Amino acid sequence: MGMTMTQKILAVAAGLPKVEAGQLIEAKLDLVLGNDITSPVAIKEMEKMKVTGVFDRDKIALVPDHFVPNKDIKSAEHCKCVREFARQNEITNYFEVGEMGIEHALLPEKGLTVPGDVIIGADSHTCTYGALGAFSTGVGSTDMAAGMATGEAWFKVPSALRFHLVGKPDKWVSGKDVILHIIGMIGVDGALYKSMEFVGEGVAHLSMDDRFTIANMAIEAGGKNGIFPVDDVAEAYLKEHTNRPYKVYEADEDAVYDAEYTIDLKALRPTVAFPHLPENTHTIDEILEREPIAIDQVVIGSCTNGRMDDLRAAAEVLKGRHVAEGIRCIVIPATQAIYLQAMEEGLLRTFIEAGAIVSTPTCGPCLGGYMGVLAEGERCVSTTNRNFVGRMGHTSSEIYLASPAVAAASAVTGKISSPYEL
Numbered sequence: 001m002g003m004t005m006t007q008k009i010l011a012v013a014a015g016l017p018k019v020e021a022g023q024l025i026e027a028k029l030d031l032v033l034g035n036d037i038t039s040p041v042a043i044k045e046m047e048k049m050k051v052t053g054v055f056d057r058d059k060i061a062l063v064p065d066h067f068v069p070n071k072d073i074k075s076a077e078h079c080k081c082v083r084e085f086a087r088q089n090e091i092t093n094y095f096e097v098g099e100m101g102i103e104h105a106l107l108p109e110k111g112l113t114v115p116g117d118v119i120i121g122a123d124s125h126t127c128t129y130g131a132l133g134a135f136s137t138g139v140g141s142t143d144m145a146a147g148m149a150t151g152e153a154w155f156k157v158p159s160a161l162r163f164h165l166v167g168k169p170d171k172w173v174s175g176k177d178v179i180l181h182i183i184g185m186i187g188v189d190g191a192l193y194k195s196m197e198f199v200g201e202g203v204a205h206l207s208m209d210d211r212f213t214i215a216n217m218a219i220e221a222g223g224k225n226g227i228f229p230v231d232d233v234a235e236a237y238l239k240e241h242t243n244r245p246y247k248v249y250e251a252d253e254d255a256v257y258d259a260e261y262t263i264d265l266k267a268l269r270p271t272v273a274f275p276h277l278p279e280n281t282h283t284i285d286e287i288l289e290r291e292p293i294a295i296d297q298v299v300i301g302s303c304t305n306g307r308m309d310d311l312r313a314a315a316e317v318l319k320g321r322h323v324a325e326g327i328r329c330i331v332i333p334a335t336q337a338i339y340l341q342a343m344e345e346g347l348l349r350t351f352i353e354a355g356a357i358v359s360t361p362t363c364g365p366c367l368g369g370y371m372g373v374l375a376e377g378e379r380c381v382s383t384t385n386r387n388f389v390g391r392m393g394h395t396s397s398e399i400y401l402a403s404p405a406v407a408a409a410s411a412v413t414g415k416i417s418s419p420y421e422l
Contacts, residue, residue, distance in 0.1 A: 002252025004160040005227050006195040009135040009249050013118040021159035021256070029059065030134075031112060032147040033121030035103055036064035040081040041141035042122060046149055054089050055151030061093040061112060062086050063103040066363040068096065071370040101335025101361045104128040104216060104303035109335055111242025115230045116249055120147050125303050125385065127218045130227035131211035132234055133248060137225045158224040160195040161186075162257045165202030167266035172419045174313065175210030176305055176383065176403040179217040180271040182263065184281030192222035194258060197251065199229055202265045208237045209309035216304050217385050220278040272381075272416060273401035276389045284406065284418040293400070297380040298323075298411040299392075300404050301332025301359070302366045305383035308338055310404040315347040317408035317419050323355035324414030330372045332359045356411065368392045374399075381410040 003011065003018065011019045013027035034042055039062055054060055062082050067075035079096070086094035095106060104125050107113050115133030119126060122144035129136035139153065147153050163182065183190075196218045198211075206214070211228050218226030228234070230248045238246070269283040287293070300306075300314045311333060323329045331351045333339035339361060342348050348358050365372030366384040374380055374393030379400065382392065387399035402410070405419040412422060 001256055002254040004195060004197060004251045004255045004257070005133070005229070005249050006135050006160065006197070006225060007157055009116055009118060010155060010157055019157045021157055023157045024154060025157060026152055026154050027118050029120060029147050029151050029153055030117040031059055031061060031119040032144060033061045033063070033103060033107065033119065033123065033126060034144050035066055035123055036068060036075065036078045036082055037066050038122030038141045038144060039085070040078050042145040042148065043081060043085045045142050045145035049145065049149060051149040054091070054148045057090050058092045059151065060091050060148055061107055062091055063095050063100060063106055065100060065102050065361070066367065067369050068100060068362055069360065099336065101338070102303045102306060102363055105307055105334035105338065108132060108212070109241060109337055111244060114238060114242060114244050114246035116247040120144065120153050124219045125216050127223065127225045128212055128216040128303065130215040130218070130225050131208065132238065133228060133230040135225055135227065138219060156193070158193055158195045159258050160197050161191055162197045162199060162260045164200040164260065164262045165198060165265055166200050166262060167202050167264045168205040169265040169268060172270055172405045173265070173268050174309070174403045174405065175206060175213035177268055177271045178210070178263065178265065179214045180273050180278065180281050180401065181268055183217065183221045183278045184271065184273070185261070186221055188220060188277055188279045189222040191218065193224050196221065196223045196226040198226065202263070203228060204231060204233065205265060207309055208233060209307040212307065213304055217278070220385060270403055270406050270418060272406060273387055275387050275398040275400070278385070278387060278401060287416055288418060292415040294379065294415050295327065295381050295410055296378040297328040297330070297372060297374065298407050299330050299332070299365050299372050299380060299382040299384060300407050301330070301334065302363065302384040303334065304385045305404050306332055306334030306338065308341060310383065311338070311342050311347050314404040314408040315350040317405055317422065318354040318356065318412065319350050321354060321412045321422070323411045327411055327414050328372070329356035329411040330359060330365065331356050332364065332371070333361055335361050365392055381407045381416060383407050
């Protein structure tokens with residue numbers, strides 16, 4: 001019986017010739033991640049453990065990004081805690097205001113995530129780095145503390161689902177539409193504690209930004225991780241962003257999967273997840289057949305959709321158009337480098353001339369933190385990853401998850417709209 005990509009990575013990290021689904025292992029870590037919400041808890045746990053120092057100051061990344069720049073005294077205290085810990089332990093990869101970005105966009109950009117790595121992060125969307133052929137997964141703050149102290153973590157080896165991607169997606173169909181389609185198909189628990197493996201000739205038609213989006217939302221299907229093979233597109237990205245050595249793993253031909261699915265990218269349409277679960281999906285065609293859904297706000301950004309492909313798509317829709325009267329449109333580049341590139345390409349001018357605002361990189365509104373909290377009864381089309389009750393503000397507010405193209409089109413019309421119709 002062969003192994004999947006994920007199982008091969010975990011076997012090497014555990015120093016074992018072979019692992020099987022369900023097996024408990026202890027694995028060495030290549031990177032431990034924390035942010036301004038989860039790191040203070042981990043730091044306090046390390047103090048309880050009476051641990052002095054960290055296992056490797058080069059293999060820890062601390063990225064205050066959720067409430068940064070600080071929105072209030074409590075968030076300032078959290079960031080102060082992380083900042084002091086980083087200084088005391090001489091953490092190499094500490095990124096705050098001026099250098100910062102949304103963690104899951106920033107770390108690949110900085111070249112800190114490469115194929116074959118085992119990465120844990122005290123944030124559920126740590127699974128993003130599987131786009132580069134790494135095993136990466138979210139953990140609790142206590143596991144983060146143990147990881148920072150020892151450089152190891154325990155795992156139950158996941159079984160796997162394999163998604164064969166075929167065909168080439170049409171214009172305005174992005175990675176966000178692919179993953180929303182899959183979540184709508186298998187449900188929010190359809191991949192519970194499983195590895196979601198994306199393969200097939202269709203992968204070549206997905207940009208790295210598309211792949212980051214898809215891997216990012218594996219957790220929204222309950223997945224332990226999402227992972228892509230390392231092809232020419234990934235190799236080109238790695239060559240641009242890092243000089244770290246890495247090892248590429250491929251699944252064995254006789255690897256075992258709990259289920260296999262074929263997704264025809266050519267057949268997909270822009271897809272929107274209605275409140276209050278990411279699985280509650282509808283295609284844009286189905287939406288246009290019903291009564292218009294008026295909205296109050298649009299958010300384009302987050303660790304899911306704040307990269308260059310996302311901003312370019314939104315800007316293409318907004319170019320020469322204007323946000324509808326009464327609609328708040330908030331654009332959040334995911335990192336300082338993305339912000340700068342968007343400025344150099346003229347995208348920021350496009351957003352501002354269209355009546356949108358552009359924020360410094362932050363998670364902000366995604367978790368109802370700041371920079372776009374919703375009031376009672378308000379509706380938002382958002383490129384973020386979750387639309388749970390109260391996720392972005394008042395418990396009676398509603399979040400519709402969509403791609404940047406659909407979000408931008410909706411900002412122009414004031415209702416959920418198709419970019420094809422403008």
